Amino acid sequence: MSSASSLVIETRNLSKKFKDVHAVENLSMKVRKGEIFGFLGPNGAGKTTTIKMIMALTHPSAGDVLVNGKRVSNDSVRIRKEIGYLPERVAFYDNLTPLQTLHFFCELKGADKSVAEPLIKDVGLKDAINRKVGTFSKGMIQLLGIAQAMIGKPSIYILDEPTIGLDARWVKVVRDKIKMLNEQGATILFSSHVLSEVQNLCDRVAIINRGRLIAEDTITNLSQYLNIMPRLEIYILDLGGKVPEGILSIEGVTGAEAKGGMLSVTCVSDARAKVLKAIEKKGMIIRDFRTIEPSLEEAFVKLISKED
Amino acid sequence: MKINPNTVYSIAKKEFTDNVRNRWIIVLTIIFVILTIAASVLGGKGTLGGLDETVTTLLSISSVFIPLIAIMLGYATISGEAETGSLSVVLSYPVRRMEVLLGKFFGLGMVIVASTVMGFGAGGMIVVTTTGTSQIGSYLAFIGLTILLGILYLSLSICFSAICKKRVSSLGMGITMFFWSMIYGTIIIGIYLSTGGNWADLMSGVIPGWMWRSIFLSPSDMYQQSVMLAFNIKKAFGFEITSPGYINLGNLILVQLLWTITPLIIAYYFFEKRDI
Numbered sequence: 353m354s355s356a357s358s359l360v361i362e363t364r365n366l367s368k369k370f371k372d373v374h375a376v377e378n379l380s381m382k383v384r385k386g387e388i389f390g391f392l393g394p395n396g397a398g399k400t401t402t403i404k405m406i407m408a409l410t411h412p413s414a415g416d417v418l419v420n421g422k423r424v425s426n427d428s429v430r431i432r433k434e435i436g437y438l439p440e441r442v443a444f445y446d447n448l449t450p451l452q453t454l455h456f457f458c459e460l461k462g463a464d465k466s467v468a469e470p471l472i473k474d475v476g477l478k479d480a481i482n483r484k485v486g487t488f489s490k491g492m493i494q495l496l497g498i499a500q501a502m503i504g505k506p507s508i509y510i511l512d513e514p515t516i517g518l519d520a521r522w523v524k525v526v527r528d529k530i531k532m533l534n535e536q537g538a539t540i541l542f543s544s545h546v547l548s549e550v551q552n553l554c555d556r557v558a559i560i561n562r563g564r565l566i567a568e569d570t571i572t573n574l575s576q577y578l579n580i581m582p583r584l585e586i587y588i589l590d591l592g593g594k595v596p597e598g599i600l601s602i603e604g605v606t607g608a609e610a611k612g613g614m615l616s617v618t619c620v621s622d623a624r625a626k627v628l629k630a631i632e633k634k635g636m637i638i639r640d641f642r643t644i645e646p647s648l649e650e651a652f653v654k655l656i657s658k659e660d
Numbered sequence: 661m662k663i664n665p666n667t668v669y670s671i672a673k674k675e676f677t678d679n680v681r682n683r684w685i686i687v688l689t690i691i692f693v694i695l696t697i698a699a700s701v702l703g704g705k706g707t708l709g710g711l712d713e714t715v716t717t718l719l720s721i722s723s724v725f726i727p728l729i730a731i732m733l734g735y736a737t738i739s740g741e742a743e744t745g746s747l748s749v750v751l752s753y754p755v756r757r758m759e760v761l762l763g764k765f766f767g768l769g770m771v772i773v774a775s776t777v778m779g780f781g782a783g784g785m786i787v788v789t790t791t792g793t794s795q796i797g798s799y800l801a802f803i804g805l806t807i808l809l810g811i812l813y814l815s816l817s818i819c820f821s822a823i824c825k826k827r828v829s830s831l832g833m834g835i836t837m838f839f840w841s842m843i844y845g846t847i848i849i850g851i852y853l854s855t856g857g858n859w860a861d862l863m864s865g866v867i868p869g870w871m872w873r874s875i876f877l878s879p880s881d882m883y884q885q886s887v888m889l890a891f892n893i894k895k896a897f898g899f900e901i902t903s904p905g906y907i908n909l910g911n912l913i914l915v916q917l918l919w920t921i922t923p924l925i926i927a928y929y930f931f932e933k934r935d936i
Contacts (some may be wrong), residue, residue, distance in 0.1 A: 409936040419830050429754050437752035443744035445674070447681040459670040460753040500749065 358385045359421070360508055360539040361406060366415035368401050375401040377563040379415070383541050389552035391543040392652065398563040399543040400440050403512050419508070423548075433461070433566055436501035440512040440543075442493060446486030450477055450496050453485060454503065463504040471499040476525070485532075488530050490517040498526065501534075509533060511542040515549060527553060547649045561656050574655075583644040584617045584624050589637040591615060598632055602626050613639075663762070667755050671763025675737075676770045684732050689775040692725040696783035707857065714787060715802065715891050722779070722806050723880055727841065728825040729775055731834035733768045734817030738927075740827035742936050757931050765818060765924065772810035776803060801890040808913070809883040812920045813837075815878075822865035824932040841880040848874050872904055876915050886912045 361383040368376040376398040380515035383389045393399050404410035406417050408428035417424040444453050472481050475495040480488065485496065494517045501509060503521045514530075515523045530553065534540055544550055551555060551571065558568040569576055588596075595610045604623030609616045617627050624643070633636060677683060699717040741747035750760060781805045817834045824830035852862070853872060858917065875881045889909050 406935065407748075409748055409751055411933070429756055431754075432752060433754040434750065437749070439745050439748040439752070441745040442749060443741075443746040444749070445678045445746065447678050448674075452677070456670060457749075457753065460667065460750070460755055462754070496751070582775055618823075619725045 356640045357574060359383065359501070360374040360385050360419065361389075361510075362418045362522060363402065363406065364400065364418070366405060366417060367413045368398075368405060368410060374563045376405070376560075377474065379560070379563075379565050381558050381565055382534065383570055384537060384556075385539055386534070387539060387555040388530060389539070389541045390550040391541060391560070392547065392558035393556055393560035394542075394656065395545055397560045399545075399560060399565075400512055402560070403510060403541075403543060404438075406510060407432070407435070415465055422618060433504075434506050435508045435510055436503070436506040437509075438501045438511045438514055439499045440516070442497035444485045444493065444496060448484060449482050450488075450499075452480055452494065454499060457500050457503055461473040467503060471502055472496075474502075475499045477533060491519065491522065494518055495522070497530070498577070507538055509538055510539070511598060513544060514542055515544070515546070521583060522618070538635055540658075547593045547652055548581060559652060559655055566655055566658075578603075583622060584630065585616045585644060586617065586628070586641040587613055587639045588615055588631065589639055591636070596631060596636065598630060598634075599627060661756065661758060663756065663759055667759040668763045668766065671750075671755075671760055672767035672770070675767025677765050679733055679771050679847055680774065682732075682802070685729060685775070688725060688729050688732065689778060692775065692779040693719065693782050694881065695721045695785045695801050696779045697786060700783040702785035712893055715887065715893065716781075718783060718802070721882055721889055722776075722809070723884060724842075725779070726772070726776060726810040727838055727880065730772055730810045730813035731817045731838055733771055734764075734814045734857070735821055736823040736827045737764050737768065737836045738934075739824045739830045740821070741826075742798075743827055748936050751936060758928060761818070761822075761924070761928055761931055762887075765815065768814055769811050769816075772814060773807055776806050776810060780806065796890065798891045802887055805883060805886050805890065805913075807921070808916055809879065812879050812916055815923045815927075819927040819930075822927040822934070824866045826874060829887055839847060841878060844878040845881060863911075869904070872907055873908065875912075879916060882912050882916050882919075 359382050361381075363379050363381045363587065365373065366376055366379040366381075368446075379398075379402060381391075381402075391402070401410060404424060405412050406419070406424065408417075408424050409430075412425075420434065422431060424431060448456070450472050451468055454471060455465050458465045458468055469481070472478060475498050477495055479500070480492060485493065488496070498511075498514065501511065509530075511530075515526050518526065527549065530540055530542065554571065556568065556570050557574070559566050559574075559584055591610060591613045592608050593612055593616065595608045599605060599608050599615075599617060602619070602623055603626070605617055605619040605627065607618040615631075621629060628638065661884075684803075696718055699721060700714055702717075738747065739752075751757065780799075784799055784803075788796065816837060817830070820830040820833040820837075825835065840901070848871060849862075853859070857868070875885060885903070885907065886909055889903075889912070
């Protein structure tokens with residue numbers, strides 16, 4: 353099987369211009385089958401506009417979107433049979449109950465209405481099943497939005513800021529749901545500006561800033577590319593803000609910084625033990641230490657600041 | 661373009677169910693029903709003359725309420741839903757924008773039919789008891805013509821909703837259209853009088869050709885004239901007149917249908933191009 357056919361979503365030089373502003377510029381991005389793909393960027397970077405173009409809600413100024421190898425501009429109706437979508441600002445109909453609402457969407461998707469009630473229970477809205485959606489809180493509406501996206505068990509999920517407006521407990525529920533749907537075979541693209549959410553969830557990420565794609569890779573590769581390496585933070589008695597002599601010359605150590613009683617050493621994992629031993633040999637007392645793994649936060653901030 | 665009738669039906673059903681519970685629509689319909697009952701009770705004197713007056717009063721009431729209900733139903737259906745985000749959800753489904761437009765038109769149209777039938781049904785029952793069933797054909801025509809008026813204004817307000825970015829703008833256009841239709845007659849008479857015409861001529865039934873033709877530019881006036889013709893009431897602009905041959909029920913209905921279909925076509929064009 354060629355690599356092209358395993359591409360679920362592909363944008364090719366996708367652009368959108370509003371009057372004079374390039375909301376999205378020359379964006380070429382690939383989402384592979386079966387992955388959880390994080391679409392990241394600060395607010396206003398162009399994430400929602402890109403997603404709307406994938407969903408044919410917004411017409412591109414230039415470029416193409418392909419879903420499962422087919423051009424969205426030619427065949428968007430049939431393509432949308434395969435997609436479950438959650439927009440950034442979701443809303444429903446005040447005068448209808450969640451059950452009536454999902455029944456309506458089941459009809460539109462050609463799915464059996466019997467899936468509506470279990471889905472409502474699944475997202476925790478069982479107690480509100482016969483209340484009008486007009487009485488719902490923002491969080492409840494978001495949950496209904498998630499339920500709606502799951503109708504018909506689509507093979508592709510496109511979620512624009514799926515955890516917005518949810519409290520911590522529901523954020524976890526959504527994360528677990530994303531993992532579960534992915535394990536069942538769905539490809540998931542979701543956007544976020546909350547980086548901690550994306551860590552440990554995404555296989556690959558794309559980072560967008562000011563309408564342009566600035567990176568697309570795995571978190572590990574990105575961190576390596578940006579030289580964000582694991583750090584060893586060592587708490588030493590009477591360190592006095594000075595880097596001990598000889599630490600920097602240990603093989604595998606690429607940098608060291610001292611702040612008060614904490615020594616921060618950037619090095620490869622093999623060198624960690626050597627660093628600790630060297631400190632003890634000098635007669636210094638190690639009170640505590642920990643390893644900090646490269647975080648997406650750092651990669652992100654570094655990339656964005658590179659752009660600016 | 662292949663239109664899926666099931667999709668149109670689902671959307672129409674949802675629009676009807678949703679909007680029939682809309683507080684504003686319910687309030688307007690109730691007031692409309694109360695007024696039609698009052699008009700029928702007060703107007704019915706058991707004579708044909710009595711029916712004329714009842715019809716004229718009912719006509720004034722429906723000329724205000726039905727367009728108002730239609731505008732309220734249609735003005736936010738695209739612009740408002742795009743603003744809140746519910747339109748994004750619907751359009752993310754395997755549906756065509758044309759199916760959504762048609763579904764909205766039929767579903768909201770059914771709400772208008774319901775409101776009209778309730779108002780005229782209530783009034784009608786009273787009229788029948790006071791004047792008998794001899795004019796029932798005309799009365800049914802009255803209901804039909806009123807429904808046509810409502811659908812016409814619905815089509816216009818949906819069109820505004822498709823064109824405008826914001827719900828506020830489309831509401832503004834709808835209200836402007838409504839007021840325009842209310843003062844149109846006054847404006848026409850004003851033009852007539854200021855260009856050398858006089859009241860005496862008007863009152864004796866001498867109406868210039870252009871004034872007759874101007875009726876085709878005003879849905880509300882076409883509606884009122886159509887109803888008068890249906891009841892054989894020979895009045896226009898409030899005066900006793902004979903209308904020219906081309907001002908007949910067939911032509912008036914035809915032009916009103918044009919006024920209904922054209923905005924829908926325009927609405928489709930704008931809706932299709934719209935970035936949601």
